[in-house]
Amino acid sequence: MKKNESYEEFIKGIWRDNPVFAQVLGMCPMLAVTNSAINAIAMGGATFFVLVGSSFLVSSFRNWIPKQVRISCFIIIIATFVTIADYTLLALVPKVHKELGAFIPLIVANCLILGRQEAFASRYPTRLAVMDALGMATGFLIALFSLGAVREILGDGALFGVKLFSENFDPWIIMILPPGGFLTLGVILLFFNWFKYKKDEFLEDVAEAERSGS
Amino acid sequence: MDNLLWIFISALLVNNFVLTYFLGLCPFLGVSNSLETSFRLGLATTFVMLVTAICAWILNTYVLIHAPYLRLICFIVVIASTVQFIEMLIKKLSPTLFRAMGIFLPLITTNCAILGLAIFATNRGYGFWEGLIYALGAGIGFTLALVLLAGLREESELSSIPKLIQGTAMNLIIAGILSMAFMGFAGLFSSS
Numbered sequence: 001m002k003k004n005e006s007y008e009e010f011i012k013g014i015w016r017d018n019p020v021f022a023q024v025l026g027m028c029p030m031l032a033v034t035n036s037a038i039n040a041i042a043m044g045g046a047t048f049f050v051l052v053g054s055s056f057l058v059s060s061f062r063n064w065i066p067k068q069v070r071i072s073c074f075i076i077i078i079a080t081f082v083t084i085a086d087y088t089l090l091a092l093v094p095k096v097h098k099e100l101g102a103f104i105p106l107i108v109a110n111c112l113i114l115g116r117q118e119a120f121a122s123r124y125p126t127r128l129a130v131m132d133a134l135g136m137a138t139g140f141l142i143a144l145f146s147l148g149a150v151r152e153i154l155g156d157g158a159l160f161g162v163k164l165f166s167e168n169f170d171p172w173i174i175m176i177l178p179p180g181g182f183l184t185l186g187v188i189l190l191f192f193n194w195f196k197y198k199k200d201e202f203l204e205d206v207a208e209a210e211r212s213g214s
Numbered sequence: 215m216d217n218l219l220w221i222f223i224s225a226l227l228v229n230n231f232v233l234t235y236f237l238g239l240c241p242f243l244g245v246s247n248s249l250e251t252s253f254r255l256g257l258a259t260t261f262v263m264l265v266t267a268i269c270a271w272i273l274n275t276y277v278l279i280h281a282p283y284l285r286l287i288c289f290i291v292v293i294a295s296t297v298q299f300i301e302m303l304i305k306k307l308s309p310t311l312f313r314a315m316g317i318f319l320p321l322i323t324t325n326c327a328i329l330g331l332a333i334f335a336t337n338r339g340y341g342f343w344e345g346l347i348y349a350l351g352a353g354i355g356f357t358l359a360l361v362l363l364a365g366l367r368e369e370s371e372l373s374s375i376p377k378l379i380q381g382t383a384m385n386l387i388i389a390g391i392l393s394m395a396f397m398g399f400a401g402l403f404s405s406s
Contacts, residue, residue, distance in 0.1 A: 108329065178235075
């Protein structure tokens with residue numbers, strides 16, 4: 001039972017409540033850094049670390065943080081983790097850090113992270129909060145990666161810097177430029193809408209069939 | 215003087231915060247359903263950006279040279295509290311102005327466009343006036359993008375759009391096309 005509960009929290013972040021596709025949160029870093037798959041993964045990894053770390057801390061301290069100043073406390077906790085992530089990336093992968101530039105400190109302003117602290121971590125026990133954060137962060141990572149991969153393949157004809165097509169492929173440069181980010185995410189959301197629409201239609205059909213059958 | 219003009223134009227059009235840097239997308243997509251509201255939000259954002267530029271300059275010159283690793287926390291705490299303080303001040307001094315943009319102020323405080331402005335200005339080593347002009351350009355650019363999108367969305371309310379594409383998907387595609395249009399301004403710089 002208990003195991004199921006945490007599993008449920010984990011899995012909902014990946015598909016049903018996916019932070020990007022279903023809730024449309026955390027858009028700014030999402031679009032800005034996804035012009036290549038490797039950048040997307042670095043960004044997703046940094047967000048993963050910050051989200052899980054701050055969820056753990058917020059949830060552990062949830063009984064000590066006064067209600068009135070909770071948002072400021074959350075932000076300071078998040079900012080601390082972001083600073084750690086920033087310096088770690090600078091030390092480990094200076095090249096990626098340079099490309100992501102100002103967008104790593106901007107993880108602080110990612111509404112996804114603050115949203116999870118406010119809506120979940122500050123109310124539930126540590127284990128559930130960490131599972132929820134793991135799920136949400138994985139969902140975010142998947143979303144970032146899919147967007148980054150689509151944009152890199154179309155805009156550069158490559159994935160992780162490895163050329164996929166022959167010399168004749170004419171790269172679709174607009175995709176790695178800013179407009180490509182908006183367009184790709186728009187189309188992905190469109191696909192999700194279609195999926196949801198089909199599912200609703202299917203459920204309605206089933207309900208109707210049951211009604212006429214009985 | 216020339217330099218300041220360049221910074222202004224660059225922040226306003228070529229490197230528009232919303233359409234090129236993707237900063238401040240949440241209000242961009244969330245609030246842009248009426249022209250009136252988005253104009254007021256843009257006004258409030260411009261104002262907060264100016265305050266931010268001043269705060270960031272003071273912090274960078276006097277505090278953060280001693281402790282650069284505190285940059286992020288310092289920025290957030292100082293900007294948030296300054297905006298809160300000014301909000302109270304405006305409420306006291308000019309209720310009309312407060313009604314025009316007051317409700318947006320707390321929302322904007324942790325917006326990534328605001329923090330992004332402080333970080334970009336720091337990374338580029340802008341001085342006091344440069345920072346202020348940069349903030350002004352970025353703020354007006356933000357307002358411009360917001361008003362453009364709001365105008366398009368108001369028009370689209372009147373036409374019949376397939377149910378599937380309505381909402382965020384359509385807004386993102388509109389934003390993509392706007393962003394493409396703004397890319398045309400990049401030519402302003404290479405020619406001069």
